[in-house]
Amino acid sequence: MVVEDDPGIRRYMEDAINGQADLRCVGSFDRIQPSRQALQTSPPDILLLDLGLPDGHGIELISLCKQLNPLCEILVITxxxxxxxxxxxxxxGAQGYILKDAFHPDIPRFISELRQGGSPISPRIGRKLLSLLRQQKGPSQPSPATTVCPSPDESNLSGREAEVLNLIARGYSYQEISGHLAISLNTVRTYIKQIYQKLAVRSRGEAVFEAAKMGWLPAQLLRPDS
Known part of the structure; x- marks a missing residue:
């Protein structure tokens, strides 16, 4: 589903989606109200949306979509x-955040990243997140050089969950984590679901942010362009 009030960009997104053999645009809207009704009728698997809409802020659609379909992948393009x-x-609950630096964002690539467990984020946004994480840690926190993932007793994560969290922070996709740890893709998804539950979050970005904010991850593990 696409929610974008600029007609040209909205048509481009629709064409980019429908141009993929295994994708179909099930709805395209320029306002909050019809988008809300469509989400309640049939929540999509992937939602691409802008934030500045004529009748409200797109964030309310993110919250509604996550309530209706927690597995929906949400990409903000704004x-x-x-x-x-x-x-x-x-x-x-958004999994990615892309700035409209160019008129035609690379929609097929971003959707592919989402479906592989990635989090498409503009480099400028990645730098902002790194800066925010460092501010959250503050001068009293341990040096990043010595900060490591917590032991299971400290974080309530199992050893394997801590490994997966570390790889998430490094920007690994689900498939890359599967290969790196020699476990199945379904097992990776199970570990990530458990991590989300323990951190009380709903997306990769939230998990990394919360873990780093609590000092569980060194900020330099994050890729500036992830």
Whole structure:
């Protein structure tokens, strides 16, 4: 589903989706109200949306979509680059955040990343997140050089869950984690689901942010372009 009020960009997104053999655009809207009704009728597997819409802020659609379909992959594509919007969207459950630096974002690539467990984020947004994480850690926190994932007793994560969390922070896709740890893709998904539950989060971005904020991950593990 696409929610975008610019007609040209919206048509481009529709064409990019329908141009993929295994994808279909099930809805395309330019406002909050019809989008909300469509989500309640048939929540999509992937939602691409802008934030600045004529009748409201797109973040309410992120929250609604996650309530109706927790497994939906949500990608924000917007011109809003302020810290408040970035954090609010990630906390609400968005898996990615792309700035409209160019008129035609690479929709097929971003969707492919989402489906592989990735989190498409513009490099400029990645830098902002790194800066926010460092601010959250503060001068009293342990040096990043010596900060490691917590032991299971400290974090309530199992040893394998801590390994998976570490790889998530490094920007690994689900498939890359599967190969690196020599476990099945379904097992990776199970571990990530357990991590999300223990951290009380709903997306990769939230998990990494919360873990780093609590000092469980060194900030330099994050890829600036992830």
């Amino acid at each position: 011109s809003f680059s302020d810290d408040a919007n970035i954090i609010r969207c990630l906390e609400a």
